[in-house]
Amino acid sequence: MKKILLLGAGRSASSLIKYLFDNATAENWHITIGDISITHLQPLVEPISFAQAITFNVHDAKQRAAEVGKADLVISLLPAIFHIEVARECLKQEKHLITASYVSPDFLALHAEAQQKNLTILMESGLDPGIDHMSAMRVIKSIKDAGGKLTSFKSYTGGLVAPESDNNPWNYKFTWNPRNVVLAGQGTAKYIKEGQYKYIPYHKLFQRTDEFYVEGYGHFEGYANRDSLSYREPYGLLDIPTMLRGTLRRKGYCKAWDAFVQLGLTDDSYTLDGSERMTYRTFVESFLPPAASPEQSMAERLSLYLGIPAEGEVMQKLEWLGLFEDTPVSMEAATPAQILEKILKEKLSLTPGDKDMIVMQHQFGYELNGELREVTSTLVALGEDEVQTAMAKTVGLPVGILARLLLQGKITHRGVVIPIYPELYEPVLAELEEYGITFVETERVVERSI
Numbered sequence: 001m002k003k004i005l006l007l008g009a010g011r012s013a014s015s016l017i018k019y020l021f022d023n024a025t026a027e028n029w030h031i032t033i034g035d036i037s038i039t040h041l042q043p044l045v046e047p048i049s050f051a052q053a054i055t056f057n058v059h060d061a062k063q064r065a066a067e068v069g070k071a072d073l074v075i076s077l078l079p080a081i082f083h084i085e086v087a088r089e090c091l092k093q094e095k096h097l098i099t100a101s102y103v104s105p106d107f108l109a110l111h112a113e114a115q116q117k118n119l120t121i122l123m124e125s126g127l128d129p130g131i132d133h134m135s136a137m138r139v140i141k142s143i144k145d146a147g148g149k150l151t152s153f154k155s156y157t158g159g160l161v162a163p164e165s166d167n168n169p170w171n172y173k174f175t176w177n178p179r180n181v182v183l184a185g186q187g188t189a190k191y192i193k194e195g196q197y198k199y200i201p202y203h204k205l206f207q208r209t210d211e212f213y214v215e216g217y218g219h220f221e222g223y224a225n226r227d228s229l230s231y232r233e234p235y236g237l238l239d240i241p242t243m244l245r246g247t248l249r250r251k252g253y254c255k256a257w258d259a260f261v262q263l264g265l266t267d268d269s270y271t272l273d274g275s276e277r278m279t280y281r282t283f284v285e286s287f288l289p290p291a292a293s294p295e296q297s298m299a300e301r302l303s304l305y306l307g308i309p310a311e312g313e314v315m316q317k318l319e320w321l322g323l324f325e326d327t328p329v330s331m332e333a334a335t336p337a338q339i340l341e342k343i344l345k346e347k348l349s350l351t352p353g354d355k356d357m358i359v360m361q362h363q364f365g366y367e368l369n370g371e372l373r374e375v376t377s378t379l380v381a382l383g384e385d386e387v388q389t390a391m392a393k394t395v396g397l398p399v400g401i402l403a404r405l406l407l408q409g410k411i412t413h414r415g416v417v418i419p420i421y422p423e424l425y426e427p428v429l430a431e432l433e434e435y436g437i438t439f440v441e442t443e444r445v446v447e448r449s450i
Helices: 014-027 061-070 080-093 111-116 131-145 178-182 253-263 280-285 298-306 313-320 336-348 390-407 422-434
Strands: 002-007 029-035 051-055 073-076 096-099 120-122 149-161 188-193 196-201 210-214 218-224 242-250 356-368 371-382 415-417 439-446
Touching (some): 002 014, 002 061, 002 390, 014 029, 061 080, 096 390, 111 415, 131 356, 131 371, 131 390, 253 313, 298 313, 371 390, 390 422
Parallel strands (some): 002 073, 096 120, 120 415, 149 242
Antiparallel strands (some): 188 196, 210 218, 218 242, 371 439
């Protein structure tokens, strides 16, 4: 019997847990799920003999060592900052590890020892990063095998709300950790375009967007991720002239979000004095210059300060959030970002019956036999409800499939690994299609400009 330790059972874990349970009998697995709170897990594990839920504290070194020691494979869906302690314990006790999070410098430092101990630390195995790597590498390999030369690669992914549940002016609801959304994009985005390095500072990020159209789902816009260049080497695209990875939103979102950035409401670096006495209105007021006259409303001052129309769509979005109302903040020693997160969660959370939507689109440009060609590869995945979400499915299923392959001995890459190899991505993408996670590809010849 193979023993799996799953750490973290939050909103992204539901589909992974179901996959593990569905395959446990056939694969002879025993599954232990550890989380800080297990109330929601008890009804799932009580009827079955091959699973148990335990209260788990990642900071408890003794418990961490004991539970990792019992496992053949550890899967961590904990917040990303906690993965490294789990990884060090896995390395110490010579256990394989899978996570959906980005490879960090701390993890790269474990690569050589993991290889030496014949261990796999498989990361970036969820949606983005994860399915984005796998689906992109499949097309890149196909183009190269045909003799094509890649000239451009752009990739965008968005966790959004499904059309039937899209009932607010932001055309958006949280399908992932709201804090990550509030802090998204901070730092400087960098990419390469036609051989020239490009940089977008945070205060300009949401003003420089690309537009997209997805058949059957309408128009979207995308902004650049922080670092689009680090994947040139893993993807085998070191000499590509244009490469950009980004995040998708519905049209109009970025212009409205830019208002938060320009005001300073996404800053998480300091706390506001007296935040517990603030209202949403006085919170915004604290970031505005003094009124030019007593008759000037806050909405008028805000529109002037941001340079946006007083009756325009951005102001309508801000007003809909209740930013001009006297709702108490009720948070002590809060940062601006924490208060903004609270405001947004009250309005933009999934409600019972809501469905989310994942949209991913890759755009490839390449030369073949003297022709310029473009390939567009698009994924649209819809959730079932506010629990069995498309986000949970697209994050959890590839992790589960890779866990099965690893325990079956079908993954032989060792060290710190991401799923960019055919032996990893081909079986994962094939099985994902059985769950309706399918890419639609279109190709066209591009006329050369004279």
